Amino acid sequence: MEKAQREAGQDISLAALLRRNARKFADRPAYREKEFGIWQCWTWAEVEVEITNLALGLIDLGLNEGDFVAIIGRNRPALYWSMVAVQMAGGVPVPLYQDAVAEEMEYVLGHCGARFVIAGDQEQIDKVVDVQEQLPKLKQMIYLDPRGLRKYDHTQLHAYTTVQANGAERRDKLAPIMEKRIAAMTADSTCIMLYTSGTTGKPKGVVLSNRNVIETARNSAKFDHLRSDENILSYLPMAWVGDFIFSVGQAYWCGFCTNCPESPDTMMTDLREIGPTYFFAPPRVFEGQLTNVMIRMEDASPLKRAMFHHFLNHAQKVGGDLLDGRPVGLWDRCKYALGNVLVYGPLKDTLGYGRIRVGYTAGEAIGPEIFAFFRSLGINLKQLYGQTEATVFITQQPDGQVRADTVGVPSPEVEIRIADNGEIFYRSPGVFVEYLDNPASTASTKDADGWVATGDAGFIEESSGHLRIIDRAKDVGKMADGSMFAPKFVENKLKFYPDLLEAVLFGDQRDRCVAFLNIDLTAVGNWAERNNIAYASYQELTAHPKVLETLASHVAEVNKSVAEDDMLSGCQIHRFVVLHKELDADDGEMTRTRKVRRRVVEEKYADIIAALYDGSETISTATEVTYEDGRKGEIRATLTLMDAEIATPKKMRVAAE
Amino acid sequence: MTDVTDSYVTPDGRTIGGVVMEMNNITLRFGGVVAIKDISFNIREGEIRSIIGPNGAGKSSMLNVISGFYVPQEGEVLFHGKKRPPMRPYEVARQGIARTFQNIALFEGMSVLDNVMTGRLNYMKTNIFQQALWKGRAEAEEVENRAVVERIIDFLEIQHIRKTPVARLPYGLKKRVELARALAAEPKLLLLDEPMAGMNVEEKEDMSRFILDVNDEFGTTIALIEHDMGVVMDLSDRVVVMDYGRKIGDGTPAEILSNQAVIDAYLGVSHD
Numbered sequence: 001m002e003k004a005q006r007e008a009g010q011d012i013s014l015a016a017l018l019r020r021n022a023r024k025f026a027d028r029p030a031y032r033e034k035e036f037g038i039w040q041c042w043t044w045a046e047v048e049v050e051i052t053n054l055a056l057g058l059i060d061l062g063l064n065e066g067d068f069v070a071i072i073g074r075n076r077p078a079l080y081w082s083m084v085a086v087q088m089a090g091g092v093p094v095p096l097y098q099d100a101v102a103e104e105m106e107y108v109l110g111h112c113g114a115r116f117v118i119a120g121d122q123e124q125i126d127k128v129v130d131v132q133e134q135l136p137k138l139k140q141m142i143y144l145d146p147r148g149l150r151k152y153d154h155t156q157l158h159a160y161t162t163v164q165a166n167g168a169e170r171r172d173k174l175a176p177i178m179e180k181r182i183a184a185m186t187a188d189s190t191c192i193m194l195y196t197s198g199t200t201g202k203p204k205g206v207v208l209s210n211r212n213v214i215e216t217a218r219n220s221a222k223f224d225h226l227r228s229d230e231n232i233l234s235y236l237p238m239a240w241v242g243d244f245i246f247s248v249g250q251a252y253w254c255g256f257c258t259n260c261p262e263s264p265d266t267m268m269t270d271l272r273e274i275g276p277t278y279f280f281a282p283p284r285v286f287e288g289q290l291t292n293v294m295i296r297m298e299d300a301s302p303l304k305r306a307m308f309h310h311f312l313n314h315a316q317k318v319g320g321d322l323l324d325g326r327p328v329g330l331w332d333r334c335k336y337a338l339g340n341v342l343v344y345g346p347l348k349d350t351l352g353y354g355r356i357r358v359g360y361t362a363g364e365a366i367g368p369e370i371f372a373f374f375r376s377l378g379i380n381l382k383q384l385y386g387q388t389e390a391t392v393f394i395t396q397q398p399d400g401q402v403r404a405d406t407v408g409v410p411s412p413e414v415e416i417r418i419a420d421n422g423e424i425f426y427r428s429p430g431v432f433v434e435y436l437d438n439p440a441s442t443a444s445t446k447d448a449d450g451w452v453a454t455g456d457a458g459f460i461e462e463s464s465g466h467l468r469i470i471d472r473a474k475d476v477g478k479m480a481d482g483s484m485f486a487p488k489f490v491e492n493k494l495k496f497y498p499d500l501l502e503a504v505l506f507g508d509q510r511d512r513c514v515a516f517l518n519i520d521l522t523a524v525g526n527w528a529e530r531n532n533i534a535y536a537s538y539q540e541l542t543a544h545p546k547v548l549e550t551l552a553s554h555v556a557e558v559n560k561s562v563a564e565d566d567m568l569s570g571c572q573i574h575r576f577v578v579l580h581k582e583l584d585a586d587d588g589e590m591t592r593t594r595k596v597r598r599r600v601v602e603e604k605y606a607d608i609i610a611a612l613y614d615g616s617e618t619i620s621t622a623t624e625v626t627y628e629d630g631r632k633g634e635i636r637a638t639l640t641l642m643d644a645e646i647a648t649p650k651k652m653r654v655a656a657e
Numbered sequence: 658m659t660d661v662t663d664s665y666v667t668p669d670g671r672t673i674g675g676v677v678m679e680m681n682n683i684t685l686r687f688g689g690v691v692a693i694k695d696i697s698f699n700i701r702e703g704e705i706r707s708i709i710g711p712n713g714a715g716k717s718s719m720l721n722v723i724s725g726f727y728v729p730q731e732g733e734v735l736f737h738g739k740k741r742p743p744m745r746p747y748e749v750a751r752q753g754i755a756r757t758f759q760n761i762a763l764f765e766g767m768s769v770l771d772n773v774m775t776g777r778l779n780y781m782k783t784n785i786f787q788q789a790l791w792k793g794r795a796e797a798e799e800v801e802n803r804a805v806v807e808r809i810i811d812f813l814e815i816q817h818i819r820k821t822p823v824a825r826l827p828y829g830l831k832k833r834v835e836l837a838r839a840l841a842a843e844p845k846l847l848l849l850d851e852p853m854a855g856m857n858v859e860e861k862e863d864m865s866r867f868i869l870d871v872n873d874e875f876g877t878t879i880a881l882i883e884h885d886m887g888v889v890m891d892l893s894d895r896v897v898v899m900d901y902g903r904k905i906g907d908g909t910p911a912e913i914l915s916n917q918a919v920i921d922a923y924l925g926v927s928h929d
Contacts, residue, residue, distance in 0.1 A: 036807035037819065147812070148870055151670040265817035 012187045015088045017252040022048035025255045031077040034262035054085035056174045057167030065090035068112040072096045073120020075234045075260045082118045090181035094193045095239040097592040106131035113137040122148040187211040197591035205436035206388045216391040216430040217249035219412040224358045230256035230278045241388040271352035279359045283366035291498045311339035319376030324400045344377045367496035368404035391430030395467045406466035422457040423473045477508030483570035493558045499523040514612040515576040542578045556645035569649035575612045580637035586626045674702030683732035692718040694902040705879045707889045710899035716882045725749045755844035757835040759851045765824040776841025777802040829860040849881035
């Protein structure tokens with residue numbers, strides 16, 4: 001314990017942790033990346049050399065203390081090294097979302113005044129070059145993959161390897177400068193800046209200090225007993241705070257190995273090959289996997305299918321209890337063990353979850369059935385609640401106290417307070433320093449005592465002490481009759497159906513609720529194939545009468561379940577429409593982390609909402625769409641507006657009796 | 658025309674070298690049908706050379722003459738300045754010429770990786786028995802060749818289908834696999850027979866990108882046949898236009914677009 005504290009005193013920056021790891025775990029794998037069909041591996045000692053050379057190269061290129069360096073690209077070891085190298089060279093790394101279009105990049109690059117950009121490939125360089133004229137502060141660009149960039153003007157453009165080589169060559173001259181900059185770092189120096197995805201307005205730059213990152217990494221690693229022999233797969237956007245904490249913060253604190261997939265398309269294969277012991281995924285990954293498993297089991301032989309379902313039912317019965325350490329009878333234990341040999345084990349191996357000790361999901365609510373499915377297989381999947389401003393962790397579920405409807409107890413050293421209006425506030429060592437160049441927003445989010453408003457409404461369940469989230473505080477509204485309107489509550493119920501990808505509920509200040517639905521093309525497409533329903537496009541499939549019929553039955557079921565809730569029974573869906581296009585981040589309808597921007601959707605589709613309320617049967621509409629390369633087009637469609645079956649609220653039934 | 662022996666640099670910074678292949682007064686007949694009539698043109702090192710023309714103009718026949726599959730009745734084909742004798746397909750491959758086909762000709766039941774590996778056959782010296790025993794030289798040889806193939810898989814971004822049987826792939830990806838197999842032979846001259854036929858706009862853009870990257874990255878000389886005029890004009894350094902077996906135009910895309918004979922052939926001539 002004492003030793004840990006002493007170490008914590010010294011290890012105040014990622015640079016210090018890197019050096020500690022290079023000493024302590026010199027020959028242990030630090031990074032792996034699959035390239036050319038083979039997992040390439042770097043030990044901690046090798047990584048230290050790579051990062052140091054890059055840091056020296058950056059200083060050689062003219063990086064000054066406090067300069068912002070944007071890092072753009074898919075998860076690759078070299079880009080993770082860039083983050084640490086920038087810090088060692090005295091700069092501040094700013095990872096950006098790689099799928100952002102040029103204008104979005106222009107905003108963030110301009111906002112922080114980035115002087116350097118480190119990009120993965122030509123695609124990213126092209127986007128930066130497109131907006132370069134508007135970015136007077138931008139001086140140097142560095143790329144990893146030289147492909148297609150050979151003929152570009154190289155006055156401001158440099159290959160990653162060249163920068164490293166130059167740094168190594170001039171080590172004698174540059175090393176003292178670097179050492180001075182590292183020595184000048186304190187726990188309060190900026191470690192990284194991350195842009196929030198921003199469901200409303202422009203993204204804000206969240207400044208996190210070394211203290212934020214390292215103390216949070218230490219606390220959360222202790223909470224889940226993470227060790228130096230963990231393996232994680234890093235595939236979530238590098239610009240997201242979670243990826244930074246898991247793949248850099250915790251990885252450096254514990255000294256475990258970060259694995260990068262070969263390409264975004266091979267993620268599932270790579271997951272299976274690595275078999276991570278510590279894993280994070282948003283609910284949609286688990287949903288997608290479950291849908292896939294179920295679809296593929298439909299194609300299995302009758303014997304296998306019967307065995308699958310038989311043992312799965314058994315797992316549903318006792319799997320969760322076994323995982324939580326609750327008493328289970330001997331016969332059930334034996335049967336579960338047999339199921340493990342025949343079904344669960346092979347299934348987990350196929351999914352890549354064979355070795356998981358700790359798994360987390362967060363970001364959105366996960367469907368209780370999906371959550372239960374993975375847990376019943378013996379996968380220790382848990383939920384956490386967090387945000388960028390908290391350096392991720394606010395609450396998390398301890399082993400053995402896992403439930404689908406809560407997000408757990410406060411993380412170590414986090415205090416939680418619920419305001420009178422239901423909004424959740426927290427205070428912790430992870431609380432961010434400030435929003436860059438935005439004192440007004442900083443002040444309105446964080447008060448003088450360090451309490452931060454989450455913007456989410458929730459309550460602490462008295463029986464268990466676990467936090468439950470209701471909705472975004474600003475999204476919670478009132479219906480015309482004064483009852484509570486919490487759209488997320490209803491939307492989540494809808495999204496738990498595998499054939500529904502997205503749902504948006506409207507009804508604030510109105511007398512009844514209406515909803516937009518997006519179908520899940522994989523699930524519905526597969527269903528259409530099985531039922532011999534031909535369709536030529538997404539749009540055609542969404543308008544198929546059979547699809548509408550199925551969705552109407554889902555809505556009716558959701559209405560029934562909403563009616564059971566005393567507070568929210570007014571949120572039943574009276575009418576709905578299946579949208580002719582998927583809500584998309586390129587069109588600004590969602591954030592890059594796939595959260596619906598309610599206001600944008602409401603404005604963009606105002607005509608459809610109006611039609612839902614005025615009772616029309618159909619509506620013809622034209623919608624502007626943005627293609628991945630930024631060009632615009634238009635989709636025209638005539639949509640059928642559907643009436644939904646309404647259930648009688650429980651409290652009214654009681655009154656009638 | 659510029660002097661055929663000089664090299665020059667294109668506006669986008671690529672170096673185009675001297676002539677590598679020369680077709681002199683080629684005439685090709687199938688019985689009484691004259692497929693190609695007295696055509697001469699050349700291909701220079703490092704360039705992207707396109708052959709265009711309406712259906713039945715003799716483009717694919719021309720490509721087969723270049724590849725040595727057809728032997729013309731009249732005229733001569735000079736490869737690196739030497740007259741080329743009739744050859745068997747594997748001899749053509751050994752000379753550094755690889756091709757893709759208009760109708761995909763992959764091994765449907767084999768994985769993408771195995772298909773691409775077949776492109777390396779000319780580089781393997783061990784015999785079937787050594788390979789079956791998988792000892793010593795054979796093993797080392799496979800590792801070497803696999804490394805080359807993996808670079809191509811990475812280059813064409815088909816890692817996710819590496820182990821997938823070709824029969825299960827959509828059309829656009831099969832075309833890409835075929836290109837991968839041709840590249841695996843590390844050709845000096847790559848012949849592409851309608852690489853973009855039947856593709857949607859996005860697939861065409863991807864394929865164009867790959868063709869440009871191949872030319873840029875490996876310095877491969879490329880001769881291609883294509884119907885999509887937009888694609889041809891964007892990609893090519895020089896274009897040959899054929900109509901009814903004759904050459905009716907030859908030059909840069911800009912020259913071709915303003916060539917009256919070409920316009921007439923493509924848009925038709927009014928007869929009033």
